[in-house]
Every structure is written in structure tokens, then in C-alpha cells.
Amino acid sequence: MDDLYREVIIEHYKNPSYRGKLDPHDIAFADNNPLCGDHIEINLRLDENGNVKEALFDGHGCAISQASADLLMESIIGKPLEEVKQLKKDDILEMLGIDLGPVRLKCALLSLKVLKAGVYGLGEASDELVE
């Protein structure tokens, strides 16, 4: 818990590097965390090989949800979509470097859920995507 608000998380929350929108974009998706109303939207642009060229997120929410979105965007740039599809809960927790209880886990995983729903072209971001 003492680590929960590690400097890196506060830093990414207060000064995100990947916040914004891309217009035009190749992939976009948005969803809420119904528990707390956190909102995340992601916009991606792909290069000619189908790798992620640019990635931005937008939205509002707690430090955990926004910092994990920023870290996630950073981590997928240059990666093929197939690799993005493989991302899991543990990858996010590793990026954040913290352990989370079940409630805050939903905050941390919201951006990944939204990202994967967008990449898979799904209508809805379900929890199974990030288990």
C-alpha cells in the first residue's frame, strides 16, 4: 500500500505524456468503469505494417487508472497488434509495480480493457479481455 502512490504513478497521473486524441485514427474505443465512473478513450494510428505508430488516451479518473493508461500507451508504441492482443493483467501490474485489491484492480485494468476491445473491434469492453 505504501507503494500504491509511488512517485512514478503520481508523476504519470499529473504529467501524462500520452494524453490526447488522434484525428484521424485507425482505432478508437472508449468505456467507463461503472463502479466509479472513470472514463478512458484510446486512439491509435498504425503504420503500413500494422504496428502501432501513435497511441493516445483521454478521459478522467483516479491516479491509478490514468497512470496505467499513460504507461500502457507508452508500452505499445512500435508493437504489432498481435502482440497488443496478448497483453494481460500481469503486464499492467508489472508496469505499475504495485499489488492491487479487487476494487482498484478494475481502475488499473480499465485502459487495457478499452485498448483490447478497440484492437479486437468489439462492441463492448468485457472483463474477460484482461483476465
Next chain:
Amino acid sequence: MSLDVNKIRKDFPILQRETRDGVRVVYLDSTATSQKPQQVIDAMNNYYQRSNANIHRGVHTLAEEATSMYEGAREKIAKFINAKSSREVIYTRNTTESINLVAYSWARANLKSGDLVILTEMEHHSNLVPWHMLQVEKNIELDFIPVTENGLLDVDSYKSLLDRAPKLVSFTHMSNVLGTINPVQEMIQMAHQVGAIVLIDGAQSVPHLQVDVQKLDADFYAFSAHKMCGPTGIGILYGKSALLESMPPFLGGGDMIKEVKLKSFRANTLPHKFEAGTPAIAEAVGFGAAVDYLSNIGMDNIAAHEHQITEYALERLEEIPGLKLFGPSADKKGGVAAFTLDGIHPHDVAQILDKDGIAVRAGHHCAQPLHEKFGIPATSRASFYMYSTKEEVDLLVNGLYKVKEMFK
């Protein structure tokens, strides 16, 4: 006579626990659910240890004891809210189910396409969604009394809504976010003048204020045990007997019938008509014990204590730079303080406070439209009960300064 908070706190074993070594819990989330005194826990244990049996049918000793404990609790609850008769007091699972019961039974039988139902912008989801669902089914019309910047209902708008001859007016006695205590008696009277039926969501009021359903002249009044020192899983729908008599049953099954043939049934009399299946018996017993507990302390004493704590809390919270409080001043509200801290999400506030054992709630508190109205996704909410102390308010305030420091 005022209330001895130190003596009261000894009745609540959970208030003595630590959430981690050396950190005593500071429970400021009673609006979500109250803690339970030993007297309630003992009553439920005693029921299971001595008298457990199914009710109403058995003739053996245990069944008789269980039945009289279950029905005895109903009598106590009826007296507590001054119902004319315990026949008017229906056991449900909680406030939500009580409101749904009115929507399914009374409203389905009495509302038709185009009929107007008036709600307010400060309702909990439990007094919105059942009406949304009925709107889909019956094509009824919904309209809402607006909430002012100060967190009060706009009475002028209410008057003009009443000109449109609503069939039902349904609203909360006390807001679970703003804490606003609505002028219920006056509003009910106004609704009755245009012939509307009135349902009151009393989830936050019955635990904290003296409620007299006859004096209020409420047609329906809903509340839950777990917010008033009782167990989860049981609530009440109070209804005027003439209305309840005229309504079709809600759920079908055992105990709600007088007679069953293969192809038909006759419904039981009140209150059993609305209580299908084996109910929450131990919970009813616990509910009765909770009502005894509150009555012994005295609702006026509880309200006065909470008022003191709330006044103090609002004063201390206002000192904190960047903190914005929602809702009216202490004289118009119950023991609830919802707030935002500039630049810090309520979830983070709650999580950091938890480190010091301080339990507050963060989110939209099942009142998403209200938060939208104020243009915020969420608030942090501290709430108080008869066991809350000024020292706990001080701990909250210190904790909030720590939160600010962390996000500096």
C-alpha cells in the same frame, strides 16, 4: 438527556478493531451501511441457537417461538414509525425491493400510457431505475424536480410539475449524497391536493430521524434495516392498508396465499400477501433488536448528536484549501459530507485515508445523475452516526491534509 457516545461505542465491537497494527478503524461510512451493536448480534445468535424453525405453519415449540419473534419484530417496527397497524408493514429485502414492489404491483395496476410520475434529480438509482423499467413497459412519463446549486429541491418547479396532474410522486426523505432533508410533510400534502399517491424513500431518514408515517401522511414509505444498526437482507415497505389491500400480489409462492388449487389461488391477507417464501427470519429478529436499541437511545438524541458532529465536520472541512463541499448547510441536512479535493480523484482520497484506518466512500454513491448535474464524476463522502465523534472528524481532516501533501 443527551447521548453518551463513549458508552455507545462500547456496544459496537467492530469500532474497537484495528485495520492494521496500531491503526484503529475510523468508520465514516454509515450512510452506506451502519455498524451493528452487540445487542443486535446477540439477538440473531440467540434466535439461531435457541429458536430456529420455519414460521407460520409449524405447531411445535420452536416454530411458535420463531413465529412470535418474527411477528414481534414487525410490531416493534410498526410502532417505531407509528404505523396505524403492523398489517401495513411488509418485510422486503431492502429499500430497493420495497420501491420495486410498488413499481411492480401498485404502479403496474394503476398507471397507463402517458401517466406522469414525478421524481427528483437527487434520487438514488433505486428510485430511478424501477421507473425507467416501467417506462419501457407502460410508456409512462417521468419528470424530475430540479436540485438547486445549494442542494435543495426547487419547490417552485415542483408546484408547476404538480399542475400536470401526476399519478405518483416518489422522492427521497434524505439525500444519500447531499444529506438534504426534504420538506416531506409539505410536499406530500401538495401532492395529495392534486390526487397523486406518494412514495418516500426513507433509507437515510428512518435511521437518523424520528419518522411518523401517519403524521407525514405518506402513502408508501420504504427503508432498510442495515442502515439503522440492523442486519443486511431485510427492509420494509410501509403502505396505507387501503392501498395495500387493493394491490395485486408481488411475488407468488408459499405464505402469500390463503388457498391454492391446481389452476388458481386466493391471496393471503396483509401483510403476508406480499411475503412469498421463507423470509429472512433471523434478520427480522435482528431488525427488531435494532429498533429497540435505537428507541432506548432516543431518536431525538441521535439526531441532536449527529447534528453537532455534522456542524463541526462541515466547519473543519471548509478550512481545507481546494476542498469543495456539496449540499446545504448543517441545519438543512443529515450527517453526510460529500466533497471533492482539487486535482485529486475521490478514489485516491479514499485509498490514502484508508492507510490511517479512515473509512470513507468514493464514487457516485448510486446517484450518477446528481453528480452529472454538478458536473463531477464522483465525490468522497464521509458520513456520521450516533457513534461518531469529533476526534474522528479531526482524524479525517488530518488525513485529508496528508492526501494533499502526497499529490503536491
